[in-house]
Amino acid sequence: MNIKSITSKKNPLIKELSLLNKSASLRYEKGVYIAEGARLVSDAALSGIEIEMLFFTKTAENKYFSYINQVLNKAKEVYIIEDFIAETLSATKNSQGVFALCKIKENKKGIEGKTVILENIQDPTNMGTVLRTAEALGINTIILSGECCDIYSPKVLRASMGAVFRANIQYLKTPTEVKTALIKEKYSIYGSVPLNTAEKITAIEFNNKSAVAIGNEGDGLSEEFKNICDSLITIPMLGRAESLNAAAAASIIMWEMTR
């Protein structure tokens, strides 16, 4: 293993990489993103993500050797970096000093099994939490529709605890595209809304051809999306009318889909 050193902040590679955390369009242009943290980086490698480059500090090498060791022979290039370079690359306050430049994977899978559709989910922590919860509950296919936040941002990666690496993410921009793809696979589409008049989620028998849509944090599902749903469903609430936050509602819905 040929391990190189980077000691200057002005190194053009570091300069370029430090922009990746800030720009989703740059990530897609280059086809790569940065995973940060010993556990997340080893998780990426163990999940079959291609690791273009691995970076770690001397301190991290000692502290997180068991994690780093799992990535060393999978990374195409390996760099030892100085602490101040780790700070440049880091999206957090207290960096562990371990980073991987990961390749965005091509997803060749189709829509499979119980499916969650997220429309216009904007908050990276919500997005990450939903992906993490979906994985824990055994839901693999996630359709992203409308204007969702990018799943390769540092916050989504962190909140997802690596679920991003393994989820079967399908991008279907418009409600019509979602409808067309799901009809083809004989799915029923349920739209979740905070409305007492909708069908209670407890009354529905979800099966492997069920897809449930969850809308934006503030606005819920768009009217256009509601129109393509076979039925609208709701979480019956005893308490005040204010609805649950998006991640909490998604957790309850995914639980009800799989319990």
Add this chain to the structure above:
Amino acid sequence: MNIKSITSKKNPLIKELSLLNKSASLRYEKGVYIAEGARLVSDAALSGIEIEMLFFTKTAENKYFSYINQVLNKAKEVYIIEDFIAETLSATKNSQGVFALCKIKENKKGIEGKTVILENIQDPTNMGTVLRTAEALGINTIILSGECCDIYSPKVLRASMGAVFRANIQYLKTPTEVKTALIKEKYSIYGSVPLNTAEKITAIEFNNKSAVAIGNEGDGLSEEFKNICDSLITIPMLGRAESLNAAAAASIIMWEMTR
């Protein structure tokens, strides 16, 4: 209504208030905290929280008059403040310019109905989300045990969407205190753990004398706490072993308690 103006940042009142968002101990020493945002402030007033002082900018007065109007006659003192003073008081990047100095309420209620126990919940957003979800699902009594984050911090207030104002919060520091209080009221105590060997939450008939404990984000319930539980329960998962995050697990558990 006598409305006063504050135009100087050096105003000793503003100096003191700006410290409240940063120090939980100061909040308890003075018996007050700051609620920020037009909706949260009006929610506090409508929930019967005593408003010692109300502050708003000229811009906010126009923009959020319907909210501010609901508080004007309930606040003991009212101040118009300059924009730069709003920035000093604010805990967010984009302040709406509306603040209330709220009195910490004395809680004279006992433990009532289905109850959630939070042990060592440290993350303010998790704490706020749990309080919000509990309220939406009709759970009012929340026992805080061990070292939980303060419920009057800006982040908890915001994430709770005002549920902090209405929850029946009980402070019982040690597992023994929790046990004693709950035995007295003939409760069963369930401890949630990420263990396949624990009883499945789907197999339990929760009733109005059920209390479920949720532990710290990273470490779960303490051993000492597990020992006082009548039984340990778990969310059965199909997916990978990594457990759900604390707020997602709490959402599913509270839903199962009340569905």
